[in-house]
Amino acid sequence: NAGVTQTPKFRILKIGQSMTLQCTQDMNHNYMYWYRQDPGMGLKLIYYSVGAGITDKGEVPNGYNVSRSTTEDFPLRLELAAPSQTSVYFCASRPGAIYNEQFFGPGTRLTVL
């Protein structure tokens, strides 16, 4: 199993541009998450999904959108990039039982100039 994979690894955007961060997991996990990590800080939840077709907002959803059309994929969309969205983005998944750990992808480092 590849686990949780994310693309791209790095990206530089100009203010106002749009992009989609890709996340795929091959573990058949129901739950998937998007977090952002600012320098020297812990991770904050952007959006999450409890299954295909179901998504909900986390702590910091403004400026982002998600979709979950399949169990495997959970893309994160930035519509109008702003410098405040410069961060490292992590996707995670877990099977679905209450006490299961979350498995994290390697992250996407995004810079908005």
Next chain:
Amino acid sequence: GESVGLHLPTLSVQEGDNSIINCAYSNSASDYFIWYKQESGKGPQFIIDIRSNMDKRQGQRVTVLLNKTVKHLSLQIAATQPGDSAVYFCAGMVYNQGGKLIFGQGTELSVKP
């Protein structure tokens, strides 16, 4: 509200010594906690977890202690090695919001040879 916080941003130990990393949580944060290790440029990696009905859990060279009275948990690493150098996060799971994790800010552990 929910919060998880770490006590020290940095910790420096001598190789072979034991390390103790501390974390506090608020009233409603969670009844399930995870410790993650994050190396530079990588996603968080699961170390050990503990449920609120436990006081202690041991893994390989790691022990997590949970004190529910003072809402405090700690990660103990025995015989710390250079490969243990990383940022360590505690996280509490909020299972009524899709199992999202509330992360502390992290403690950077440096191991001196």
